[in-house]
Amino acid sequence: MQSFAAVDTSRVSYHETKSIDILDSELEQWGFLTYVAPATVVREIRVPVDETYAIIGDTLVVTKEGEEDRTDLDSVPHLRAFIESFRATLSGDIERLEEHYHIGFSGDGPAWTLELRPRSRRLSAIIDYVEFSGEAMRVDRIRITEANGDWSLMTLTPADDNTILDDADP
Amino acid sequence: MTLTRSRRALLAAAWCAVFVAVAVQLLTGLRVESDLGAFMPRARTVAQAMLLNEIEAGPASRVWLLVISAETPSLLGSMNQRLAAELEASGQFKSVYSGQTALDDETQQVLFRYRYLLDPDVGTTQFSASALRGSLEAGLENLLSPVSPFEKQLLTADPTGSLRRIIETLRPPNQDPRSRDGARGPVDESQTFLLAESVADGTDLAAQERAAAVIETAFTAISTDSDAALVVTGPPVFAVAAKARIEREALTLSVGSAVLVICILLLVFGSVSSVLLISVPLAGAILIATAVTTLIWGSIHGISLAFGATLLGVALDYPVHLLGHARPGERLAQSVPRVWPTLRLGVLTTVLGFTAMLTADFAGIQQLAVFSISGLLSAALLTRYLLVPMVAVPIRRVPRLRGVADAVGRSLAIAWWLPPVIIIAALALVWQAPTAVFASRIGALSPVPPNLVEQDRSTRAAMGLGDPGYALLVRGATVETMLRRQEALRPILQQAIDDELLRGYDMAALVLPSADLQRTRRNQLPDEETLRARIDQAGEGLPYRPDAFRAFEDDVAITKQLPELNESAFTGTLIGARLESLIRREANAVVGIVSLMGLSRHEAFEQRLRDMNREGVSFIDIQGSTSDLVNAYRDDILMRSTLALLFIAAVLALALRDRGRWVRVLLPVLGSVLTAVAFPVLLGQSLNLFHLVSLLLVVGIGLDYALFFSRSSADALELQATRHSIFVCALSTVTVFAVLSLSQIPVLSSIGVTVATGAVSAFLFSAFMNRSNNCAEAKG
Numbered sequence: 001m002q003s004f005a006a007v008d009t010s011r012v013s014y015h016e017t018k019s020i021d022i023l024d025s026e027l028e029q030w031g032f033l034t035y036v037a038p039a040t041v042v043r044e045i046r047v048p049v050d051e052t053y054a055i056i057g058d059t060l061v062v063t064k065e066g067e068e069d070r071t072d073l074d075s076v077p078h079l080r081a082f083i084e085s086f087r088a089t090l091s092g093d094i095e096r097l098e099e100h101y102h103i104g105f106s107g108d109g110p111a112w113t114l115e116l117r118p119r120s121r122r123l124s125a126i127i128d129y130v131e132f133s134g135e136a137m138r139v140d141r142i143r144i145t146e147a148n149g150d151w152s153l154m155t156l157t158p159a160d161d162n163t164i165l166d167d168a169d170p
Numbered sequence: 171m172t173l174t175r176s177r178r179a180l181l182a183a184a185w186c187a188v189f190v191a192v193a194v195q196l197l198t199g200l201r202v203e204s205d206l207g208a209f210m211p212r213a214r215t216v217a218q219a220m221l222l223n224e225i226e227a228g229p230a231s232r233v234w235l236l237v238i239s240a241e242t243p244s245l246l247g248s249m250n251q252r253l254a255a256e257l258e259a260s261g262q263f264k265s266v267y268s269g270q271t272a273l274d275d276e277t278q279q280v281l282f283r284y285r286y287l288l289d290p291d292v293g294t295t296q297f298s299a300s301a302l303r304g305s306l307e308a309g310l311e312n313l314l315s316p317v318s319p320f321e322k323q324l325l326t327a328d329p330t331g332s333l334r335r336i337i338e339t340l341r342p343p344n345q346d347p348r349s350r351d352g353a354r355g356p357v358d359e360s361q362t363f364l365l366a367e368s369v370a371d372g373t374d375l376a377a378q379e380r381a382a383a384v385i386e387t388a389f390t391a392i393s394t395d396s397d398a399a400l401v402v403t404g405p406p407v408f409a410v411a412a413k414a415r416i417e418r419e420a421l422t423l424s425v426g427s428a429v430l431v432i433c434i435l436l437l438v439f440g441s442v443s444s445v446l447l448i449s450v451p452l453a454g455a456i457l458i459a460t461a462v463t464t465l466i467w468g469s470i471h472g473i474s475l476a477f478g479a480t481l482l483g484v485a486l487d488y489p490v491h492l493l494g495h496a497r498p499g500e501r502l503a504q505s506v507p508r509v510w511p512t513l514r515l516g517v518l519t520t521v522l523g524f525t526a527m528l529t530a531d532f533a534g535i536q537q538l539a540v541f542s543i544s545g546l547l548s549a550a551l552l553t554r555y556l557l558v559p560m561v562a563v564p565i566r567r568v569p570r571l572r573g574v575a576d577a578v579g580r581s582l583a584i585a586w587w588l589p590p591v592i593i594i595a596a597l598a599l600v601w602q603a604p605t606a607v608f609a610s611r612i613g614a615l616s617p618v619p620p621n622l623v624e625q626d627r628s629t630r631a632a633m634g635l636g637d638p639g640y641a642l643l644v645r646g647a648t649v650e651t652m653l654r655r656q657e658a659l660r661p662i663l664q665q666a667i668d669d670e671l672l673r674g675y676d677m678a679a680l681v682l683p684s685a686d687l688q689r690t691r692r693n694q695l696p697d698e699e700t701l702r703a704r705i706d707q708a709g710e711g712l713p714y715r716p717d718a719f720r721a722f723e724d725d726v727a728i729t730k731q732l733p734e735l736n737e738s739a740f741t742g743t744l745i746g747a748r749l750e751s752l753i754r755r756e757a758n759a760v761v762g763i764v765s766l767m768g769l770s771r772h773e774a775f776e777q778r779l780r781d782m783n784r785e786g787v788s789f790i791d792i793q794g795s796t797s798d799l800v801n802a803y804r805d806d807i808l809m810r811s812t813l814a815l816l817f818i819a820a821v822l823a824l825a826l827r828d829r830g831r832w833v834r835v836l837l838p839v840l841g842s843v844l845t846a847v848a849f850p851v852l853l854g855q856s857l858n859l860f861h862l863v864s865l866l867l868v869v870g871i872g873l874d875y876a877l878f879f880s881r882s883s884a885d886a887l888e889l890q891a892t893r894h895s896i897f898v899c900a901l902s903t904v905t906v907f908a909v910l911s912l913s914q915i916p917v918l919s920s921i922g923v924t925v926a927t928g929a930v931s932a933f934l935f936s937a938f939m940n941r942s943n944n945c946a947e948a949k950g
Contacts, residue, residue: 020313022326022718029314043316053316058247060317072247079320126319146319 008037010090011159018152032159035090041083055083078123085116085130086142101130110136178559185556189454192461232368233404234263234385235629239361240398246362249392254364256388262381263366280739281336282328286695286729287688289332290339296330297696297726302708305329310712327721339680340745368406375413378406403626411622412915419913424479427909431486431902438569438898439493447561448489451552455485459545463537471537478541480921483906484520484871485549487899488513489557491878494895496565497887502558508888510554515825516877517550519818520870526814527866530807538863546870572890575897582937589938592931593841596848640772642764642779644677645786649737649753652762653684655786659764662782671775673768678737678752681745685734692734698727807862815840815869834880838935839872846928855920864921868928871903872936879936893937900933 011034018027031046042054052063060071060083073080081100088096097103097116100123104115114132118124128147134140142154238253240246254266286292295301309325312318324333366385370377382402389400435445456479463470463478491513496505524546527539582588644659646652656679666672683691696704705719737753740746754761769775776789819836826832846868850861878892904926911922 018313018318020318020322022322022715023313023713024715025713027313027713045314049311049314051311051314062315076320079317082317082320144319150319150322 010035012156013159014043014154014156016152016154018150020150021148033156035087038091038093039087041087041090055087078120078126081118081120081123082127089114089116089132089139178562181556181559185454185552189457192457232371232406234366234368234381234402234406235404235626236364236366236385237361237401237403237629238364238389238393238398239401240396245396245398249396249398250362250364252392253388254366256392257364257366257384260384260388262368262370262377262384264369266364266366277740277745278333280735281340282333284729284732284735284739285328285332285336286726287691287732287735288336288683289691290683291330291335292332292691293694297694297701297704299704299707302329302704305331306705306708306712306714310714326719327725329719329722375409378410379413381406382410401625401629403622403629408622408626415915419915419918423909423913423918427906430905430909434898434902434905435490438571440567440570444493447557448486448493451489451549451557452482452485454552454556455482455545455549458548459541462544463541466540467533467537470541471534474534474537474541476918478538478545480906480910482542482545482549484867484874484903485546486902487871487874488517488550488553490899490902491895492553492557493565494569494898495888495891497891498568499564501564502561506554506558512877512881513550513553513874515822516870516874517546519821519873520866521546522818522821523811523814523866523869526810526817527807527863530810535807535863542866569894569898571898572894575894576890578897579893579937582934583941586938586941589841589931589935592845592934596845599848599851600844640766640769641790642677642766643788643790644762644764645756645759645788646762647759649678649760650685652753652760652786653679653682654686655784656762656764657684657687659784659787662778662784663764666775666778671770672766675764675766676748676752677764678749678762681749681752682735682737682740685736688734692730692732695726695730697730698723701726804862811862811865814866818869818873831880831882834939835873835876838876838879838932838939839869841935842872842928842932843868845931846924849927850920850923853923855923861920861924864924865928867925868932871925871929872932875900875932875936876939879940896933896936900929903929 011032013030014033015030016028018029020027029045029047032042032044034040034042034044036042039057040055042052045051045053049064052061054061054063055073058073058080060073060079062069062071071079073083084096084100088094088100094103100120101116101118104113104117106113106115112134116130116132118127118129124147126147128145131143131145132139132141133143139156141156143151145151236253238246238249240249257263257266281288296305306329309329312321312325315321328334366381368378368381370381385400385402393400432445435448436442439445439448459478459482460470460475463474491509492502492505495509496502521543524539524542527535528543530536530539642659644652644655646655656677659677660679663672663675667674701723705723706716709716709718737746737749740749752763752765754763766775772789772791779787779789819832822835823829823832826835843865846865847861855861875896878896881892883889883892907922907924907926907929909922911919911926913919913922
């Protein structure tokens with residue numbers, strides 16, 4: 001997992017299916033995920049709406065219809081812990097992950113699975129576990145299972161618009 | 171007055187017993203107060219009372235402002251959080267606002283439970299089917315959010331977003347929601363702010379010192395291995411700094427001046443025992459004065475003690491006069507008839523001066539007056555009835571420095587033009603700068619180092635916490651009436667914001683709607699069946715399950731049974747503290763404060779208010795009120811001083827029965843007061859309260875010198891002795907107060923400058939007015 005730490009910038013496209021108990025049907029969405037080391041993660045939802053969720057340092061910036069809404073993560077500690085499950089995984093910051101989660105790792109050849117169970121009672125009341133799985137340096141799937149049984153599954157594929165952001169790229 | 175040996179021993183023993191008793195009582199039970207409020211004027215109007223209250227014990231005086239800055243801003247957020255946590259854990263702070271801190275859980279629960287009574291939008295159409303349709307569609311979109319697990323529960327219980335709206339309205343108006351990270355403060359990435367409100371009152375300096383230590387330790391703990399720096403400011407910092415500074419300077423300055431005076435006395439009287447004798451009345455007077463003050467008030471203020479002890483320094487003059495006038499071979503008792511009547515008149519008139527302050531408007535000055543009066547009287551009585559009987563052996567030597575005193579007398583006779591020149595210059599100076607002479611800022615009385623004040627000012631400005639400057643007071647018989655009146659003001663205030671007259675405002679009604687308004691909202695809530703029907707209608711075609719919003723339906727039904735929320739629901743929470751500062755109580759009214767932020771054209775705003783003619787609403791200019799207050803207070807002290815002077819003049823006329831001598835006594839006194847006013851002005855100081863009180867001491871000193879100088883005596887030896895003893899008195903007084911004038915603390919240095927100037931000029935003018943005596947003697 002430390003090998004993730006070497007990655008500066010990556011961009012993938014994703015497809016997410018969400019099952020929520022108050023809804024009759026599952027919710028679908030797709031868009032792009034971008035990670036810029038060390039502390040920025042951006043989710044651009046393209047379908048069914050155009051919205052951006054960006055974690056920049058300690059701030060969650062939500063952009064809808066050109067309007068920006070900022071939330072300080074320090075004010076919502078369990079939200080911060082939740083977000084670290086992505087960010088700390090992508091930046092290979094095991095120490096930080098350990099701070100918030102019980103970590104379970106299993107691998108079979110190049111394929112691997114990383115299971116994170118929240119340490120704080122407050123977060124575990126909402127999130128049961130987050131599971132990353134992939135092969136070698138690649139994350140293929142992220143599954144979030146909530147305490148009430150709701151779940152979401154995100155599958156990642158290399159960005160199909162071929163925009164790989166890189167420091168060297170203009 | 172000659173006593174036998176055994177009776178003398180008895181007398182000494184009795185006095186010793188009294189001193190020991192007083193000292194023991196003081197040592198065991200002495201409480202020294204350090205609340206500066208005792209030296210602030212007492213308010214005459216409610217507005218002033220509130221302003222002063224704010225200064226004394228209000229929440230503002232407990233707030234520490236902390237700024238963390240670092241080269242690497244990325245660490246600041248977590249440092250801020252950790253510092254806040256450390257401070258909260260220390261138990262010294264009842265709340266820590268770290269800018270990022272959200273409402274505490276308890277408060278959120280109250281707000282959630284009462285959301286449909288608190289939400290300003292209830293009563294609009296938010297529960298109509300079409301509005302609900304909008305809410306449900308927005309909710310569906312929110313479920314797409316990656317953080318939806320955290321918002322889902324709220325969506326089902328509060329689809330119309332009432333809680334979010336309430337929290338939005340509760341955001342303190344100084345806090346710009348668009349600023350960095352939603353935190354307070356400017357977009358400067360290299361610093362972050364914290365506000366910590368101490369548990370202890372701002373006036374409890376011992377507790378504030380502990381709080382300061384906690385902050386320092388906590389910051390050291392969290393800032394290891396980083397380049398972060400902490401700046402701490404706010405009223406408690408001032409109080410602690412002022413205390414430390416007063417303690418430090420009072421010690422060094424008093425030790426320094428005591429050593430110098432002892433040297434002078436040793437030089438003059440040539441024996442340790444004389445110096446000890448001279449100090450007995452002073453020491454006794456300080457003890458007794460402290461005891462009397464403590465007896466009346468139950469405690470003594472630190473400033474009364476420090477300033478009072480300084481004032482009593484003049485009590486040293488009494489034994490000096492006595493010893494200085496005793497001729498070789500004479501017992502002290504034999505010189506008493508020549509010295510005592512003059513001394514007595516001097517003491518009595520000085521005491522008269524201080525009685526004018528007895529009825530002054532605030533406790534601090536009253537204490538000073540009682541302290542000075544009881545001290546001066548006991549010093550005189552101790553000199554007369556302890557010192558005189560105790561020293562039974564005849565005086566052996568002539569005190570030294572007589573030659574110097576004679577030389578000074580002679581040179582004054584030659585430099586006869588000097589006093590008139592000084593007087594004219596002083597008159598010109600005071601005449602020319604009448605407006606700048608008196609400081610109308612309360613701050614000018616403050617012993618706080620100016621650089622700390624500047625640091626605080628800039629920090630507050632950076633945090634958007636600057637003084638509001640203006641406020642509205644809304645009165646009502648009950649909290650409810652007051653809140654309704656504030657609610658009626660909202661359109662005017664909103665209009666003012668729209669017209670860019672006003673940037674923002676804060677008031678209790680923003681936090682807590684009146685019971686009346688809550689009832690109205692409650693009545694507008696749909697009943698259970700209506701609401702369910704509307705939700706079903708709104709959810710048509712959307713993927714929600716039929717019972718998805720059961721929690722919402724239940725809560726609306728419960729709200730219809732809820733009693734109205736009142737301020738007691740918030741006791742002990744952040745919002746409670748905010749309400750406390752916004753709602754004050756008078757004898758038979760409740761006063762709500764509407765603080766006005768960024769009011770640009772206050773005349774225009776005031777005019778609008780007047781046009782609206784709202785009942786119970788008044789506008790106050792806070793800066794204006796405080797300076798009015800200080801000005802009123804200065805006028806009061808000036809009037810009292812003038813009355814005291816007139817009274818003294820009358821008593822002197824009665825006692826002296828000699829118009830010529832009356833003039834020769836009064837003119838030097840008035841002259842020295844004038845000079846003592848003018849010299850600080852020349853130095854660029856503006857006069858403050860302590861200058862004025864010091865002038866009373868100048869009057870006392872002037873009276874003492876002038877009364878002695880003006881005695882007509884054919885006896886050349888006696889005149890020489892008088893000149894000498896006044897010279898010694900003036901020398902020691904000027905030494906003490908010149909040392910004091912070196913102080914960095916404005917209060918102490920203003921006392922020092924005033925009294926030193928006054929003592930020099932009193933000596934000069936008295937000698938000048940009575941130069942016929944000097945000349946007569948000098949020739950002979």
